[in-house]
Amino acid sequence: MINKLINIELNEGEKIYFSSDNHLGAPNYDESIIREKRFVKWLDFIKEDAKVIFLLGDLFDFWFEYKKVVPKGFVRTLGKLAELTDSGIQIYFFVGNHDLWMNDYFQKELNITVFHKPQNLSINGKKMLIGHGDGLGPGDKGFKRMKKVFTNSFCRFLFRWIHPDVGVRLAQYLSTKNKLISGVDDLEYKGDDNEWLVQYAKKKIKDFEYDFFIFGHRHMPLKVNIEDKATYFNLGDWISYYSYAEFDGKNLDLKYFKKSINK
DSSP: OOOOSEEEOOOTTOEEEEEOOOOBTSSOHHHHHHHHHHHHHHHHHHTTTEEEEEEOSOSBSOOBOOSSOOOOOOHHHHHHHHHHHHTTOEEEEEOOSSSOBOOSHIIIIIOOEEESSOEEEEETTEEEEEEOOTTOSSOOHHHHHHHHHHHOHHHHHHHHTSOHHHHHHHHHHHHHHOHHHHOOOOSSOOOGGGOHHHHHHHHHTTTSOOSEEEEOSSOSEEEEEETTTEEEEEEOOTTTTOEEEEEOSSOEEEEEOOOOTTO
């Protein structure tokens, strides 16, 4: 039986939105600020009918919560998220491989619930499994080993002792230069048999009758049929595609935010 950790019922006219992989901070501040303004404009666009927003990770290209310090920058995004939760819109955040060192800052300052693992949902009776997607499925062994190091409590303790000016700069450099850390080795569709998240969905559908699998991480907008029983969606990103998913209680669709920051 599915664990209905999140059980949501939409009223007429209400919608749920899913977004992932902004990577604010990469490749540099100037390019990121343009994308951030576009993302904030999208949040303004959806707030009229959004009941819940799911952010599926890698909002930042690097995030680490020291006891008294968080990385500076991108306050437009943080402020807008606070505004939305203050207005009554529920926001859930799933950590990605670039912001996995997230603790309670979002919960305390923004009233956003943070998850570190994929979760089962029931939304208007539709069964979903959602998460960032990193480290799931077969293969990707190098990244999985790297993730174990990053999530190790002792390694986190050691990193915390590095001065933030040095630690953040080092992490940002590695994040943008090392594909092993990013976990994304290419941006071409490999076919169902070679897409790790598609294989993961095919395995999970044997355990439970899901209707939708929704993940980020892959940086490609994808919609794939899973055994004629469910549909796998990858949300794409806010770097090349400005893509997201919209659920109206019955249908789930991939969409693209075309408006520029000047419109």
